[in-house]
Amino acid sequence: MTEIKLYKSRWKGIKLIALTLPFVIIGFWMISKEQNGTFDCIMAWICVSFFGIGILIGIFNLLDNSARIIINENGILDRTLKQGIIKWEQIIEAYPLDIQNQKFIAIVVDETFEFKKRQYKWAENLNKLVGAQKLNLNLSQIEINENKLSDLINKIANSEKNERLNFIRTFISNQKLETNFNYQNFIIYFFVLIGLAMVSLSNFIAFMTIIISMGISALIVKWYSGTNNKTKLYKYARIMTYLGFINLVILLLFFEIYDSISNNVGTKFTNEIETYKSEYGKYPNEINSIREKLNLNLFQNYIANKIAYKNDGNDYKLELETLKHNQKEFDKDQQEWN
Structure with missing residues (x-):
């Protein structure tokens, strides 16, 4: 059967490890230099423990080979929801949702859908408050465009059964092209990061310029956080914030x-x-x-x-x-x- 299988992003696992590993190394470095029982040694152990959890989560994402979301001719299966398959005939509408920079697709279903796992009342109220539904596909760990995926879901839900397979095949083909492009982006980011490190080491003015740019970028990201109006400025500011932060950690190390x-x-x-x-x-x-x-x-x-x-x-x-x-x-x- 032709299916769209969405997995946890390996790149997000790598990024999480890259962000946390330097702090763990610095923590162990401090432990080796400080005496046991001192304040600095205790803080070093706290640093290792906290950021070590991030490394474990990143490794788990890299080793997890099971599909998180499966989309086929019959419907949508999100194994994290534990609600079984959502049939196309039961879907009324799907729309993208951004909650504190976490990507979701809210699914509106009709009364024929039987919930296997009931929500608590406070969870239902919270969903209403943020504009979510009882069924929400969590895309925070998946490298995919939430707008295109929600468009696909709406197209298939409103199409005839014999048309569904064509929509799925077209989406799979386009998704492969986008994935190749992302790999090229990360190679570019790697060389940009090397350039930032070399420039930062060259003189203090260059280092401070990068730090100030990172701070401004972080403010721009915070400004757009939680909104659906994500411009190119937000995209590049987010990239600069990540690269600047990683550059700072690398320099300290x-x-x-x-x-x-x-x-x-x-x-x-x-x-x-x-x-x-x-x-x-x-x-x-x-x-x-x-x-x-x-x-x-x-x-x-x-x-x-x-x-x-x-x-x-x-x-x-x-x-x-x-x-x-x-x-x-x-x-x-x-x-x-x-």
Whole structure:
């Protein structure tokens, strides 16, 4: 039987993991640095627990291979509603609905439809308040245009039985074309995100410009939230908000990793310089020979090349230009750049 099968969007699962994973990594990073029982350690565990739930939900969406909504010649089956199949002869009307940026299609049915699962009175009142029906297809986890799907439902509900199959086949064909286009969009977003990260690291003004743009975009999204008047401005503002937020999280994570690696490199240089003094009775005049002994990896070597060594005979200094384009001196006692 020719059917339209709508699944949970794998891309939405990936986006959810992408948004929550950096916070989980940062949380574990803080846990490894802080002592057990301290306020920072407790907050880190709360961060890991909260955002870890998002990762689990994202993984579940990726592994869930069962169709959430099935549309065929007989009617519509939404397995989350637990109401059985909604026959075309029972559907009076369908219309798209946006509730706090969550997509739904409200289904108006006639008196012949028997509800297998009764709603509570407060739920019925809430549905009336937001303009919903007793039957509402939840599309929040499905990558599909709710207006086109509601148009299809109305067309089939008002057509003859022998015409339904043609509507379904046409919709399936068009939906495949749209899906391919979405894949191209996400590839573009990936490269845009790389560009934003590189520009943000280039200078502070560029970073602040991106942050301000993200804030303005978030206000635009909030302004249009809950309305059906979703313009192109809303669409691009939403994209910019997501990309800006992910960019900010990536930068914070990158700075944490950079600080940890640079502290490790500084510690290695300090230990080797002190070893040199204990052997020769003086500090080395340069550190190129010392760096060759350390067997640094690619990232460590990149940081080592940016370290300036100063020796006045009695003492020495290690200075580093950080990603924020300021100079820091290595504290030999604290084993970190200050």
